[in-house]
Amino acid sequence: MMRTKLSLVLYILLFSQGVATAVQAQTEETAVVVRVVDGDTIIVNLNGTEEPLRYIGMDTPETDEPYFDQATEANSLLVAGQTVRLVKDVSDRDRYGRLLHYVYLPDGTFVNAELVRQGWARAAAYPPDTAHADEFAQLEAEAYAARLGIWQNMVFLPLLVNGGGVTAVPPTDIQIGISTIFYDGLVPQVESDEYAVIENWGDTAVSLTGWRLNTGDEGQDFYFPDYLLPAGESCAVYTDEIHPGCGFSFRSSRALWANAGDCGYLYDGNGRLVDEYCYAGD
Numbered sequence: 001m002m003r004t005k006l007s008l009v010l011y012i013l014l015f016s017q018g019v020a021t022a023v024q025a026q027t028e029e030t031a032v033v034v035r036v037v038d039g040d041t042i043i044v045n046l047n048g049t050e051e052p053l054r055y056i057g058m059d060t061p062e063t064d065e066p067y068f069d070q071a072t073e074a075n076s077l078l079v080a081g082q083t084v085r086l087v088k089d090v091s092d093r094d095r096y097g098r099l100l101h102y103v104y105l106p107d108g109t110f111v112n113a114e115l116v117r118q119g120w121a122r123a124a125a126y127p128p129d130t131a132h133a134d135e136f137a138q139l140e141a142e143a144y145a146a147r148l149g150i151w152q153n154m155v156f157l158p159l160l161v162n163g164g165g166v167t168a169v170p171p172t173d174i175q176i177g178i179s180t181i182f183y184d185g186l187v188p189q190v191e192s193d194e195y196a197v198i199e200n201w202g203d204t205a206v207s208l209t210g211w212r213l214n215t216g217d218e219g220q221d222f223y224f225p226d227y228l229l230p231a232g233e234s235c236a237v238y239t240d241e242i243h244p245g246c247g248f249s250f251r252s253s254r255a256l257w258a259n260a261g262d263c264g265y266l267y268d269g270n271g272r273l274v275d276e277y278c279y280a281g282d
Helices: 002-027 068-079 111-117 133-145
Strands: 028-036 041-046 049-055 083-087 099-104 159-162 165-168 176-182 195-200 212-214 221-223 234-238 262-267 273-279
Touching: 028 049, 028 068, 041 083, 041 099, 049 111, 068 111, 099 111, 111 133, 176 262, 176 273
Parallel strands: 049 099
Antiparallel strands: 028 041, 028 083, 041 049, 083 099, 159 165, 176 195, 195 234, 212 221, 212 262, 262 273
16 A cells, blocks of 8 residues: 555656646747847747747837947847747737747857846836846846946936836925826727826826836837926826827727726836826726
8 A cells, every 4th residue: 555655646746747848848848049220129930830929028129219320230149140048928929920939059058148137228117028137127227337338328316126127216395106007098999098197196296208108018109298297296098089288199999997906107318217197997
């Protein structure tokens, strides 16, 4: 009887190890980098098929933004022509159809983290793919403090590493953030009447010029034009409607805020996270 029990335990252990190995095999793959698109996107040959791949957890300058060329070059120096190991988080692809992965070089270099460490990428946590959010936030804080990469010409503000994001600590008389998100719009299907409210609780007017409101998904951003938010006032940014007040809209033809729960992120003109507002939804 004892031998039977030991055999059963051994079988269970071996079976569990086999399952763990199979899961790891499903979440890790090897590919060859065919082309570097920009600082956070590459084209890889994966099992004979060329696929666009977006690095998870970080964001580099876009084509029309400062340091785009330098960030792209930094990425190219790391990965061009390399055989890389791909590790997924939760999501398989983004809304543009690109693969979402953490990327590792043969020598173990963690590419996503390395670009943040060098200062050519910002930490950008997009739930649910946040396994390395705290690590990236810490690396961003260090790069910012050392004025590396995109941070080299920034005016210094103290930083707090908090909840997987880096927050600039503004002067004490500036208190601004997302006060509410109306996520369950009344307009059928498109919910164009959804909105997020940005509020200035402080005693000083704040320029929102160049600030960015993100809806929790990559690419779903509203960039504020030349706009001054007076002390004690608020501004609602609608999904696809224009209302009295600041009159801002994402101009999106589809709903942006998930009824099942979502987060909004407010970034200042230097790309630093100022506020995060999450709701549980229905």
